[in-house]
Amino acid sequence: MKIARILAYRVELPLHETTYKWSGGKSVTVFDSTIVQVDTDAGITGYGEVCPLGPFYLPAYADGVRAGLRELGPHLIGEDPRQLAKLNRKMDAALKGHPYVKSGIDMACWDILGHAAALPVCELMGGRFGADVTLYRAISQESPDQMAAKVAGYRAEGYRRFQLKVGGDPDVDIERIRAVADKLQTGDRLVADANTGWVQHEAIRVAKAVRDVDVYIEQPCLTYEECLAVRRQCEHPFILDETIDDLNILLRARADLAMDVVNLKISKLGGLTKTRQARDLCVSMGIGMTLEDSWGGDVVTAAIAHLAHSTPPEFLFTTTDFNSYVTVSTADGAPQRVNGRMAASTAPGLGISPKMSVLGKPVVRIV
Ligand code: MG
Numbered sequence: 001m002k003i004a005r006i007l008a009y010r011v012e013l014p015l016h017e018t019t020y021k022w023s024g025g026k027s028v029t030v031f032d033s034t035i036v037q038v039d040t041d042a043g044i045t046g047y048g049e050v051c052p053l054g055p056f057y058l059p060a061y062a063d064g065v066r067a068g069l070r071e072l073g074p075h076l077i078g079e080d081p082r083q084l085a086k087l088n089r090k091m092d093a094a095l096k097g098h099p100y101v102k103s104g105i106d107m108a109c110w111d112i113l114g115h116a117a118a119l120p121v122c123e124l125m126g127g128r129f130g131a132d133v134t135l136y137r138a139i140s141q142e143s144p145d146q147m148a149a150k151v152a153g154y155r156a157e158g159y160r161r162f163q164l165k166v167g168g169d170p171d172v173d174i175e176r177i178r179a180v181a182d183k184l185q186t187g188d189r190l191v192a193d194a195n196t197g198w199v200q201h202e203a204i205r206v207a208k209a210v211r212d213v214d215v216y217i218e219q220p221c222l223t224y225e226e227c228l229a230v231r232r233q234c235e236h237p238f239i240l241d242e243t244i245d246d247l248n249i250l251l252r253a254r255a256d257l258a259m260d261v262v263n264l265k266i267s268k269l270g271g272l273t274k275t276r277q278a279r280d281l282c283v284s285m286g287i288g289m290t291l292e293d294s295w296g297g298d299v300v301t302a303a304i305a306h307l308a309h310s311t312p313p314e315f316l317f318t319t320t321d322f323n324s325y326v327t328v329s330t331a332d333g334a335p336q337r338v339n340g341r342m343a344a345s346t347a348p349g350l351g352i353s354p355k356m357s358v359l360g361k362p363v364v365r366i367v
Helices: 062-075 084-094 099-117 145-157 170-181 200-211 224-231 247-255 272-285 300-310
Strands: 003-014 028-042 045-052 136-139 161-165 189-193 217-218 238-240 261-265 288-292 316-319 365-366
Touching: 003 062, 028 062, 028 099, 045 099, 045 300, 062 084, 062 099, 062 365, 084 099, 084 272, 099 200, 099 272, 136 145, 136 189, 145 161, 145 170, 161 170, 170 189, 170 200, 200 217, 200 224, 224 238, 224 247, 247 272, 261 272, 272 288, 272 300, 272 365, 288 300
Parallel strands: 136 161, 161 189, 189 217, 217 238, 238 261, 261 288, 288 316
Antiparallel strands: 003 028, 003 365, 028 045
């Protein structure tokens, strides 16, 4: 089987809550997502999706996905999409870095492999654990009272894990953590995700000020070294995210005992192949995981579900249903949240069929 054609579509994904805000005054109102279609000479087609969290979260931006596909795509025509390790080596040889550009192609090729094998991706990635997986709900950055007021509604949707967007003024962040923690019930989990927004001394101050609160601290500072310094003075369970973008830094972080949980995002690592490798390593090393992506709609949510559902449950801290945050559905068959949980499709591949009327005309065409 050979890759015969690569197409990409640009889709706008507005938010039910109008805007999503996190550290440093960063926000997005309409997400710019790219859906990648890989056609083969065997008549099997696969789909992937890449949706950066704006241009200022990771070193990735929406037009960069499309520009990168135009650069990378011609090297992949004629390659076998089912031979994923080989395909990833080819992508890395043709385009240095830019993991997010490769993510949509890799995802689409897993979809093709699943269709070729007549198996869901989660079964190809190791097996389906249990009936479904636990979702978290991100609480966009607002005033402490506004954020605390959101918890009841999210709990009514079944969410029991809450990721609080902090990384602002440390004094206000202390209030945010306390206000939301007051709304928690037994069995809930709270994460204060600073998204690199604090400097080292502020992060230590916040952690000490909420020492009595049952909360995880996520990615307090910009650099790995700052985060490690905070970790060493912090009694809370600790999560690293933005700085963990490949296996080398993951192994270093393990050696330094720099985290208890790691947030692995599919496009940050460069696709499902590389994220699965990191996931399996974390299972072997006893590190919990949040498995997700930077953002996305139905296709990304389907890919996340397969990755999460094939992870031993004790290591899956939590995962995300981005398609429930956005107002536009781009595919049939994507996982739908049920009581704060979701399940990977039992259909072959990712188990989705894109709504071509929503995708419109392709903006990238490589033959
Ligand atoms: Mg995070």
